[in-house]
Amino acid sequence: MAKLIMSADDSASVRQMVAFTLKQNGYDVVEAVDGRDALNKLNTQKVDMLLTDLNMPNMDGIGLIKGVRAGSLNKFIPIVMLTTESNDTKKAEGKAAGATGWIVKPFKPEQLIAVVKKVLG
Amino acid sequence: MMEEAVATYRDEASELLTELETSLLELEETPDDSDLINRVFRAMHTIKGSGAMFGFDEIASFTHEVETVFDMVRNGRMTVTKRLLDLTLKSRDHISYLLNIPEGEEVDRSDGDAIIAGLRQLVPQVELPQKGSPDVSAINLPKVSEEELANESTWRIRFRPVTNILMCGTNPISLINELRDLGTAHVVAQLDDVPELDKLVAENCYIYWDVILTTTRGEDAIKDVFIFVEDDCELKIELIDKSGLIDKEQGYKKLGDILVERGDLSPIEMQKVLMLQKRFGELLIEQGIVSPEKVQSALLEQQHVKSVRKERSETPPTESAASIRVPAERLDQLINLVGEMVTVQAHLTQVSLAGGDPTFISISEEVERLTNELRDTALNIRMLPIGSTFSKFKRLVRDLSSELGKEIEMETFGAETELDKTVIEKLNDPLVHIIRNSIDHGIEMPAVRTAAGKSSRGTVYLGAEHSGDSVLVTIRDDGAGLDRDRIRAKAVERGLLSASAEVSDKEIYSQIFAPGFSTADKVTSVSGRGVGMDVVKRGIDGLRGSIEVESTRGTGTTITLKIPLTLAIIDSLLVKIGKDHFVLPLASVEECVELTKEDVANSHGRNLANVRGVIIPYIPLRQQFDINDNPPEIEQIVIANIHGSKVGFVVDHVVGEHQTVIKSLGKMYHDVKGVSGATILGDGTVALILDMGVLLQTVEQSEKEIL
Numbered sequence: 037m038a039k040l041i042m043s044a045d046d047s048a049s050v051r052q053m054v055a056f057t058l059k060q061n062g063y064d065v066v067e068a069v070d071g072r073d074a075l076n077k078l079n080t081q082k083v084d085m086l087l088t089d090l091n092m093p094n095m096d097g098i099g100l101i102k103g104v105r106a107g108s109l110n111k112f113i114p115i116v117m118l119t120t121e122s123n124d125t126k127k128a129e130g131k132a133a134g135a136t137g138w139i140v141k142p143f144k145p146e147q148l149i150a151v152v153k154k155v156l157g
Numbered sequence: 158m159m160e161e162a163v164a165t166y167r168d169e170a171s172e173l174l175t176e177l178e179t180s181l182l183e184l185e186e187t188p189d190d191s192d193l194i195n196r197v198f199r200a201m202h203t204i205k206g207s208g209a210m211f212g213f214d215e216i217a218s219f220t221h222e223v224e225t226v227f228d229m230v231r232n233g234r235m236t237v238t239k240r241l242l243d244l245t246l247k248s249r250d251h252i253s254y255l256l257n258i259p260e261g262e263e264v265d266r267s268d269g270d271a272i273i274a275g276l277r278q279l280v281p282q283v284e285l286p287q288k289g290s291p292d293v294s295a296i297n298l299p300k301v302s303e304e305e306l307a308n309e310s311t312w313r314i315r316f317r318p319v320t321n322i323l324m325c326g327t328n329p330i331s332l333i334n335e336l337r338d339l340g341t342a343h344v345v346a347q348l349d350d351v352p353e354l355d356k357l358v359a360e361n362c363y364i365y366w367d368v369i370l371t372t373t374r375g376e377d378a379i380k381d382v383f384i385f386v387e388d389d390c391e392l393k394i395e396l397i398d399k400s401g402l403i404d405k406e407q408g409y410k411k412l413g414d415i416l417v418e419r420g421d422l423s424p425i426e427m428q429k430v431l432m433l434q435k436r437f438g439e440l441l442i443e444q445g446i447v448s449p450e451k452v453q454s455a456l457l458e459q460q461h462v463k464s465v466r467k468e469r470s471e472t473p474p475t476e477s478a479a480s481i482r483v484p485a486e487r488l489d490q491l492i493n494l495v496g497e498m499v500t501v502q503a504h505l506t507q508v509s510l511a512g513g514d515p516t517f518i519s520i521s522e523e524v525e526r527l528t529n530e531l532r533d534t535a536l537n538i539r540m541l542p543i544g545s546t547f548s549k550f551k552r553l554v555r556d557l558s559s560e561l562g563k564e565i566e567m568e569t570f571g572a573e574t575e576l577d578k579t580v581i582e583k584l585n586d587p588l589v590h591i592i593r594n595s596i597d598h599g600i601e602m603p604a605v606r607t608a609a610g611k612s613s614r615g616t617v618y619l620g621a622e623h624s625g626d627s628v629l630v631t632i633r634d635d636g637a638g639l640d641r642d643r644i645r646a647k648a649v650e651r652g653l654l655s656a657s658a659e660v661s662d663k664e665i666y667s668q669i670f671a672p673g674f675s676t677a678d679k680v681t682s683v684s685g686r687g688v689g690m691d692v693v694k695r696g697i698d699g700l701r702g703s704i705e706v707e708s709t710r711g712t713g714t715t716i717t718l719k720i721p722l723t724l725a726i727i728d729s730l731l732v733k734i735g736k737d738h739f740v741l742p743l744a745s746v747e748e749c750v751e752l753t754k755e756d757v758a759n760s761h762g763r764n765l766a767n768v769r770g771v772i773i774p775y776i777p778l779r780q781q782f783d784i785n786d787n788p789p790e791i792e793q794i795v796i797a798n799i800h801g802s803k804v805g806f807v808v809d810h811v812v813g814e815h816q817t818v819i820k821s822l823g824k825m826y827h828d829v830k831g832v833s834g835a836t837i838l839g840d841g842t843v844a845l846i847l848d849m850g851v852l853l854q855t856v857e858q859s860e861k862e863i864l
Contacts, residue, residue, distance in 0.1 A: 049162050049211060050207050080362035093199065120202065128388075135326075137221050143210070155327070157331025
């Protein structure tokens, strides 16, 4: 069974690129347009991993990460944040909320895959 | 695909710019509205972040400057002024200009520079951000330099994650496994922090690990493994041995010295215990000074380094990996035996599960694990690099091109790609035919090439690469390409296609593999008689592979062969019809769906199933094989992807995944269509392996005859 990865990002172009890269490497992808949408979907659907942007309307990435870690269905999944800031405060904030790892934008498809493989074990 | 994403980005950025404009105008009315400020910031942020992803570097760097200013506004370090809004609106226009600039046109930076200069004036001087270091992604793709390869070092790593590590979605075991991938590793799990059962919290991780790792990669590679958890763990990485060291002695430090060095034991304690003069490790444990795991870990380090050093002194550094020559038939025998073993193991698993005895089940699981490892290792032994065949073709190209008076050069790629020995042998003939065809029909005479504006020298490219459980072999030429209309005309003439049929390029090109097919006007000594490409098809079918042809008139043809890595053992789906078992190769199976009596009735005798809105034709295997007893109430359709189209095969039950050891059926059954072999199941019965491609062809043909 292909692993199912949720990609949460308010930017359609980034979602498109992420989904394409993941599918090309044999993963299944479910998309969410913001934190609220992602959390709603994650409350009913089991996924293997979450890739989330930090800056999103309705609910930002940090809120989403906290929400997932507080829930039960996807409580223990790896969560990787996509961030434009390489600054450490944002990273630390995400880590404190329960993120597993991070990727700094802009990234290349192979970097994305390397991180996904790493956290999926 | 990237172009699509770029187009999406353009649309998205335009929308964001419109939104930005609205927000800025509203902000003019209510300059303190933090929601609006946030909206402006987020729009900028997305334009910047996504822009950098899709190559709009100019937009990314410009927007970064504007975003930085709005970040300050957001954090209350600056206020919204008329001047700021003016400049930001101008920025919006400038981004819009940058977004729609035609490719290749010079960028006019004067507006942008003026805006940035203006924005910087607004920022209090102390606040001016440092020109940020370029964004770097978290993970660097591994690179091994030659120098690193020569330097093998042994590291002692203690990894103690915080107890709630699992709550961050990190699996410490996978980190340990990543370490194993770096080289030779010995791992000891330390259990002394695991609390009593009643105090144990199941979601916590109490274990920590000692790893002794010998690797050619540097310390950075080891640190990279822990990049996401470096703040969530105690990590000690120490160099304990290096290949550069002159080995005065093969031995290694004494156990006590290691423990003292690690801080697990004080020198005084060591002295005290040494006085007793018994076996040191036992004594330590007996005295309760050091836990058994710690002693074991230290002993392991001792052994590990000893053996690394011993190996180093035994193998002279000039000699590369030692190899032994073994007769091929002995390897074949080994594979056969492993095949038998896999079969017996399946039986064992079945019996153990039926018995339900937990001890027995655990033994059988252990045997299963070992058998799988043995199988992988054995199959690996037979893998050879495809390069040896490549060099033969270089000669072929050279000889043929001079015979035909053409100038042709051959390029190869991926010679190190490994394939099963038998597969490589069977690949030889098809490759010869394809390359001959390229040289004779594909590449034009030098004069024709020059007239067409190409270099007089043609190129034949031969490449191999891994793709999942297959190898892709690509043969590409920069010749004239296939003549689509001519092939079509010829196929119609021969009754292979109907004149009015609408067919894709792929289908037309696949006609060249029909027996006796040739569009050549003259028969040369090389090719043109129409024998050849059907040999290729048959050869590749025999390897359970597939062929794809792409061609552009005038620029060349690419033929891609997809070949499975091995022929001996495959992953498959075991199904049942009546009392008989059948095996379908899993590689082409996509999914299984139910087929009820009602569905059959609704389709009015046409064998079509509606699967989530897609109509998929199916073949009822029960009828195909004349199995006459009654089908169950609900049948199963196994949907497979055959040469790009979905086809269903109806069976009674899907039993599950199965490791299939392929046995050939023998000469007697050589002409049986739709069956590619047989296998022996766990309980000793025989199941036929179905060749879904051929089955489909047979059914298509008989349908045509009926029509």
